[in-house]
Amino acid sequence: MILISKFFIPKGFQGLTLYPFVILKYATLKSNRELINHERIHLKQQLELLIFPFYVLYGIEFLVRLVQYKNGHKAYRNISFEREAYINEKDLNYLESRSWFSFFKYYKL
Incomplete structure (x- = not known):
């Protein structure tokens, strides 16, 4: 289900996913197929990961990447979940062929 809230989305972002919702900053973003695909990957x-563990692992990996890169944006872009979503967002058929737990392939030390 897609919700619209320009107040809920952090500055610099267009959308986010909180299962089972995809929250977009503006209604016009509903037509952005790559953004929707990115959020569907999430x-x-x-x-x-049965929802809650996803958020725990996401937060832990963000903190590890923040220490590693000392830059919030770079840390965010290097979270394995984000790497998978960004790399595959243009492939609108990705979810049809995606293997379970594919985000592990995008984890790097």
Whole structure:
């Protein structure tokens, strides 16, 4: 389900996913197929990890990357969940062929 809230989305972001919702900053973003695909990839990741553990692992990995890169944006872009979503957001058929727990392939030390 897609919700619209320009107040809920952090500055610099267009959308976020909190299972089972995709929250977009503006209604016009509903037509951005790559953004929707990116967020759908996150929905799949959240389901695989039974939702709550996804957020815990996401937060821990963000903190590790923040220490590693000393830059919030670079830390965010290097979280394995984000790497999978960004790399595959243009492939609108990705979710049809995606293996379970594929985000592990995007984890790096």
